[in-house]
Amino acid sequence: MNVNQIINMVIRRVMSIAINKGINAGADQLSKRKTRKTAQTQQQDTNRLS
Known part of the structure; x- marks a missing residue:
């Protein structure tokens, strides 16, 4: 395995982790x-009933 392949493996791993963290943060x-x-809608519904 040459240095270029090792660098590519590391970069792919780091980018995969970063992308997953970004997706989780967005979710x-x-x-x-x-x-x-949902909380605002429920509050508005209780205000209407009052």
Whole structure:
């Protein structure tokens, strides 16, 4: 195995980890936003009933 192949393996591994962390962070943000919207909708529904 030559140096170029080793460098490519390392770069692919690092990029894979970085991309997965980015995807997980985006999914977390989306779920927070969705939860907040649901809470606001429920609050508006209780306000209408009052």
